[in-house]
Amino acid sequence: xxxxxxxxxxxxxxxxxxxxxxxxxxxxxxxxxxxxxxxxxxxxxxxxxxxxxxxxxxxxxxxxxxxxxxxxxxxxxxxxxxxxxxxxxxxxxxxxxxxxxxxxxxxxxxxxxxxxxxxxxxxxxxxxxxxxxxxxxxxxxxxxxxxxxxxxxxxxxxxxxxxxxxxxxxxxxxxxxxxxxxxxxxxxxxxxxxxxxxxxxxxxxxxxxxxxxxxxxxxxxxxxxxxxxxxxxxxxxxxxxxxxxxxxxxxxxxxxxxxxxxxxxxxxxxxxxxxxxxxxxxxxxxxxxxxxxxxxxxxxxxxxxxxxxxxxxxxxxxxxxxxxxxxxxxxxxxxxxxxxxxxxxxxxxxxxxxxxxxxxxxxxxxxxxxxxxxxxxxxxxxxxxxxxxxxxxxxxxxxxxxxxxxxxxxxxxxxxxxxxxxxxxxxxxxxxxxxxxxxxxxxxxxxxxxxxxxxxxxxxxxxxxxxxxxxxxxxxxxxxxxxxxxxxxxxxxxxxx
Ligand code: AMP
Ligand code: MG
Numbered sequence: 001x002x003x004x005x006x007x008x009x010x011x012x013x014x015x016x017x018x019x020x021x022x023x024x025x026x027x028x029x030x031x032x033x034x035x036x037x038x039x040x041x042x043x044x045x046x047x048x049x050x051x052x053x054x055x056x057x058x059x060x061x062x063x064x065x066x067x068x069x070x071x072x073x074x075x076x077x078x079x080x081x082x083x084x085x086x087x088x089x090x091x092x093x094x095x096x097x098x099x100x101x102x103x104x105x106x107x108x109x110x111x112x113x114x115x116x117x118x119x120x121x122x123x124x125x126x127x128x129x130x131x132x133x134x135x136x137x138x139x140x141x142x143x144x145x146x147x148x149x150x151x152x153x154x155x156x157x158x159x160x161x162x163x164x165x166x167x168x169x170x171x172x173x174x175x176x177x178x179x180x181x182x183x184x185x186x187x188x189x190x191x192x193x194x195x196x197x198x199x200x201x202x203x204x205x206x207x208x209x210x211x212x213x214x215x216x217x218x219x220x221x222x223x224x225x226x227x228x229x230x231x232x233x234x235x236x237x238x239x240x241x242x243x244x245x246x247x248x249x250x251x252x253x254x255x256x257x258x259x260x261x262x263x264x265x266x267x268x269x270x271x272x273x274x275x276x277x278x279x280x281x282x283x284x285x286x287x288x289x290x291x292x293x294x295x296x297x298x299x300x301x302x303x304x305x306x307x308x309x310x311x312x313x314x315x316x317x318x319x320x321x322x323x324x325x326x327x328x329x330x331x332x333x334x335x336x337x338x339x340x341x342x343x344x345x346x347x348x349x350x351x352x353x354x355x356x357x358x359x360x361x362x363x364x365x366x367x368x369x370x371x372x373x374x375x376x377x378x379x380x381x382x383x384x385x386x387x388x389x390x391x392x393x394x395x396x397x398x399x400x401x402x403x404x405x406x407x408x409x410x411x412x413x414x415x416x417x418x419x420x421x422x423x424x425x426x427x428x429x430x431x432x433x434x435x436x437x438x439x440x441x442x443x444x445x446x447x448x449x450x451x452x453x454x455x456x457x458x459x460x461x462x463x464x465x466x467x468x469x470x471x472x473x474x475x476x477x478x479x480x481x482x483x484x485x486x487x488x489x490x491x492x493x494x495x496x497x
Contacts, residue, residue, distance in 0.1 A: 015079040016057065016061055016067070016077055017055075017070070017079060017080070017107075017110060017120065018055075018056045018079070018111075019079030019080055019107075019108040019109065020109055020110060021079075022109060022117070022215075023083065023085070023190075023215075024083055026211060027208065029086065029205075029208070030208070031085050031086055031106075032083065032086070032128060032129040034083065034128045034129065036076065036082060036126055036183075037073055037127070038074045039073060039181070039183070040169070040171060042068055043068075043167060044063060044165070044167055045144075045165075045166040046457075046460075046461065047062045047067070047071075048151070048162070048164050049062075049063075051163070051164055052164065055112050055118060055164075056112065057110075071167050071185055072167045072169060072183055073105075073122055076107075077107070079108060080107040081108055082107055084101035084130055085106060085191055086098070086100045086199055087099055087100055087101075087196040087198070087262055088198040088199035088202055088262070089194070089195030089262025090195075090198075090260055090262075090309075091260045091262070092260065092292075095198070096262075097198075097199070098130065100130025101121075101128055102130045103124055103125075103137065104124075104125075104186070105121065105125055106119055106120070107121065108120060117189075119187065119188045119189075120164065120186075120187055121188065121191065122183055122184070122185055122186075123146070123183065123184040124136070124137050124138025124143060124169075124181065124184055125183050135174070137169075137173045138173070138183065139181060140168065140182040141449045141453070142182075142184075142273075142274070143183070143184040144448060144452055146163065146186070147163040147464070148448065148460070148463055148464060149273045149276060149440050150162060150186075150270070150273055151464060152440040152470065153249070155467055155469065156436055157248070157433075158245065158248045158249050158252065159269045159270060160269050160270040161188040161189075161265075161269050162187040163185070163186065164186070165184075165185040167182060167183050168180060169181040169183060179453070188267070188269060189219070189220065190220065190265070191265070191271075192215065192216050192219075192220075192265070192267070193261070193263070193265055193266060194261040194262070194312060194313045195262030197209065197266075197313060200316070201316035201319075209316065210320060213230060213320060216234060216266050217233075220268075221237040221238075223237075224237050229321060229322075231320040232317070232335065234317070235310075235335055236335055238266055238268070238310065239335065239336075240342060241267070241268025242309075243303075243339065243342045245268050246302050248350060249302075250302060250303075251347075251350035251434065252278065252385075253278050254278055255277050255278075255287065255288060255299050256270070256272075257274055257275035257277065257289040257292065257493065258272060258274050258275060258276075258289065258291075259297050259302065259306070259309060261309050264309045275288060275289035275290065275291065275292070275493035276288075277493050278384075278440060279299060279384045280441070280483050280484055281381045281384070282374065282377040282378050282382055282387070283299070283378045284298070288442070288492055288493040289493055290494050303347070306339075307336065307340070310336060311336055315332075344367065347367070347370075348367050348370070353427070354370075354388050354431065354435055355369065356391075356392075356395050356426035356430055357424050357426075357427070358424045358425055358427050360424060361423055365423070379408075379412075380408045381408055382406045385435075385436065385439050386483055387403070388434075388435035389437055390402050390403035390406065391403060391431070391435070392428070392431045392435045394417070395431055403417070433471065435471075437471060437472065437473050438470040438480050439470065440467055441483075442489075442493065443488040445490075447459060448460040448463050463480075
């Protein structure tokens with residue numbers, strides 16, 4: 001463009017955050033307008049500088065007092081149109097027709113350098129129309145936990161919401177005990193959930209559903225817009241994204257902990273790091289969440305739950321999918337019937353890489369091998385992450401000693417190794433890319449949180465840095481590789497509320 005000098009003052013006041021909001025243009029019953037609550041004593045904990053730049057936000061500004069005032073909710077920045085989004089959801093199987101952002105406020109959307117639209121949301125900045133009995137605030141612990149784990153998940157290669165910043169509010173929030181309060185700034189491809197569809201389905205609001213399908217398709221699955229049956233194409237696209245997501249996180253020993261339908265993002269990103277945890281000693285029935293008493297969200301149950309959630313999603317689309325309900329149900333059932341196979345493809349892909357199995361091993365064989373191995377790992381109380389980490393070392397020609405030590409009985413390991421060596425020429429590169437050296441170990445997350453409550457954030461910062469490159473071996477982080485001792489082991493995790 002002639003006459004425009006890069007960086008020159010153009011006379012137009014530039015928005016510090018380049019908002020470009022679309023959700024707020026939807027009908028008013030999609031959300032409720034609300035300003036973040038002001039807090040007495042904001043202190044910055046951390047800004048994710050890389051992510052800020054990706055979003056077109058000056059990281060230095062974000063770290064300044066002016067930027068921090070925005071992150072704390074004390075100033076609504078130019079261009080923001082703060083709203084709480086309405087949604088419903090099945091929580092532990094029971095339907096709640098209205099949930100909504102009770103402790104989250106969407107400031108607005110930005111389009112990042114790659115043209116992707118992203119939400120910027122404050123979590124913990126006060127009550128909204130959907131807060132019910134809650135205070136709309138967040139304690140420091142859950143803020144740090146979400147920061148650490150969502151960024152680690154991203155670095156591990158799993159689609160996830162991101163952490164832009166964490167601040168202390170100078171307030172005390174009342175939980176079981178009084179705790180320091182914080183605000184977390186979350187960035188997401190969108191916050192549209194299965195529960196958002198359920199909200200309008202419960203009200204039999206077909207116009208709203210139609211609009212929501214359109215928004216979701218345009219934002220996340222533009223190819224589906226070309227399909228003959230757009231709602232059906234959306235269902236299939238979300239099924240694929242969710243199957244791949246859950247398979248990927250299972251391959252890391254991750255347990256989401258609250259796979260309620262309001263915590264299933266249509267985008268296919270992991271969302272809501274409440275009582276989530278990474279398995280230490282492998283067991284398929286592993287559960288950490290204190291509130292998951294029926295083990296609904298156990299590690300091995302996640303594919304079933306994923307399918308259950310997708311079925312709830314499909315139900316919301318029935319009125320849009322065909323002329324008659326019978327026809328629509330038939331289409332939905334046919335699509336959902338493909339989920340087990342769809343999941344299997346992703347799951348086999350993940351575990352094939354973890355074991356280094358080459359293409360000459362058939363899918364069936366790879367699946368059976370993975371399944372049998374996992375049974376052995378559970379019986380032998382083997383640390384999931386260390387197992388694959390040491391196996392990668394063995395594949396690279398290292399001694400098997402440290403791998404063998406992970407097992408209760410050395411012979412069992414030796415025997416298993418014999419089988420593994422027999423089945424294939426190993427794909428070492430795949431193993432290196434699939435078997436992290438570092439994961440956000442629960443006891444480390446917990447330790448960082450406890451130290452932060454005591455005023456020391458150094459471990460938190462160290463973990464953020466270390467977990468940015470989880471597949472890279474660094475001697476100075478060798479202590480972070482270790483499994484917890486019996487005393488260190490975290491046995492239960494709690495919701496982020
Ligand atoms: P979650 O378990 O985090 O998915 O939250 C479930 C629902 O409870 C959502 O509608 C939240 O907005 C709401 N909620 C959770 N914690 C609070 C809180 N402290 N104040 C108000 N609403 C909350
Ligand atoms: Mg939630």
